[in-house]
Amino acid sequence: MPITFSHLNYVYSPKTPLEYGALKDINLEIKDNSFTMLVGHTGSGKSTLAQQINALLTPTSGEVNVNGIIVDKNVKKLKNIKELRKGVGLVFQFPEYQLFEETVLKDVSFGPKNFGVSNEEAITLAKEALNLVGISEDLFEKSPFELSGGQKRRVAIAGIITLKPKVLILDEPTAGLDPQGSREMMKLFSKIHESGTTIIMITHDMDNVIRYASDVVVLSKGEVIKTCKPYELFLDENVFSKLSIEEPLVITMAKRLNQNGYHIALEEVRDIDSLAFQIQKEKKHE
Amino acid sequence: MEKVVEVSHVQFGYTKDKLVFNDLNLEVYAGEYVCLIGHNGSGKSTLAKLLIGLNEIKSGKITIFNKELNEQNIYDIRKDVGIIFQNPDNQFIGATVRDDIAFGLENNCVPHDKMEEIVTYFARKVNMEEFLDKEPGNLSGGQKQRVAIAGTLAMNPKLLIMDESTSMLDPKGKREIRELTNELRKENKDLTIISITHDIEEVLQADRVIVINQGEVLLNDKPEVVFKNVETLRNIKLDIPFSYKLNEVLNSLGIKVESNDFEGLVKELCQ
DSSP, X not given: OOEEEEEEEEEESTTXXXXXXEEEEEEEEEOTTOEEEEEOXXXXXXXXXXXXXXXSSOOSEEEEEXXXXXXXXXXXXXXXXXXXXXXXXEEOSSGGGGOOSSSHHHHHHHHHHHTTOOHXXXXXXXXXXXXXXXXXXXXXXXXXXXXXXXXXXXXXHHHHHTTOOSEEEEESXXXXXXXXXXXXXXXXXXXXXXXXXXXXXXXXXXXXXXXXXXEEXXXXXTEEEEEEOGXXXXXXXXXXXXXXXXXXXXXXXXXXXHHTTOOOOGGGOXXXXXXXXXXXXXXXXX | XXXXXXXXXXXXXXXXXXXXXXXXXXEEETTOEEXXXXXXXXXXXXXXXXXXXXXXXXXXXXXXXXXXOSTTTHHHHHTTEEEEOSOGGGSOOOSSHHHHHHHHHHHXXXXXXXXXXXXXXXXXXXXXXXXXXXXXXXXXXXXXXXXXXXXXXXXXXXEEEEESTTTTSOHHHHHHHHHHHHHHHXXXXXXXXXXXXXXXXXHTTSSEEEEEETTEEEEEEOHHHHTTOHHHHHHTTOOOOHHHHHHHHHHHTTOXXXXXXXXXXXXXXXX
């Protein structure tokens, strides 16, 4: 079931001098099994929007419908909020700061235990999740604080996916990683997505957007100003430069070549390999 | 050319049994823009800390502006060296942008009028003049780093060290800092910049690239020479710039191209 926002407004610190309308009349559908990326300026409301989906923040007015569970301003009375959070995993920015247990395995099995799973089963789930994120068995009994930055982040993500959420929300999951670490992380999410999970990712990295996203939602000043396919972001220079989005170099190259007589379909350009393939196709036509 | 930094036979380790550097040697000359690259744990940031004397070397010698880095000289040397760190949130002291840029000047007892003038000048230089009375905490990452740079420049350093100062910024923030760096160099030909970075597109603009791996200098040359070593760089898990990668992939598909830069490739492909 898709996630549907209707007429959702969210105000921080209402009725105080600091009152701030962070989301304004959001109407949006996030498709089931999509890899949806949220883009926009710092402060545009991306993180606020994402946190409505598992009711960490609840709407000031309007609602969001997640797998049939309706989150609105009365959600605190809702009994199935636990059910909702089981189905929607949220990974914050720099999730490695949230590690706390003595060992990697204990940290990862904390989530399922909290949801009432038996100790034994929680450990089995934790091992599966660690295996999926690429943490080898010899690290299971280590303190999470002894691991490298990239490993820590994998462990933190494993902690979220132990419950096999149907929807996984990721807030800038590659920020601060080196290029290699960032690529590996994206491959991991792609794998999780292919296993049938809806992924909602907040990102500034347009290379990742055109490479992995199925859909893009653009936010500006608390409003959804565009929902589109990744390549469509870069069709109108006025739009993306105003949003301070950087055009990926593969797209810039394809456009330059098109200005000089090529006919490359931008939707086919997702990375260097696919760009080169399109160039090869054009060359054959000559 | 005048040597700004000379690192010779430096040995250093955080713990007794594990060395980060065994025998590190490198030189940086006046007015140069040098990028240091290497994957996580290669020793890049450790080097930055050694250069400003935050950690003490075990043996060998570091000379900066012809002065040996030691307890007697360290404060003297630091007057000429500015450093910008990675996390924009960890380097603010002032309650407003103005106070923050002025912090170093205050410590140096610069008269108030003069201070006002310097602060405004550098705030304008980094394009943050309209934010002078704003709280640093509410700025974007790119804006924060620009304020940090202004505060450092206000101290008139001759050597500017940037320790992954754009790695936590979004692409726009990265570009802003890249452009600012270029402007600074144009205006002040004597300013020496050492930038420790993961941003491979920034590296293309440097005069020289030093690749560090396992505490040793692996490659040390102009960017166009360094990036010819595609295999070596891949083996140590470093990124290759876009145009070099595209060149490689095109050639592997049988499309012969020579250029390793964006415009060159456009030209060749459109012939």
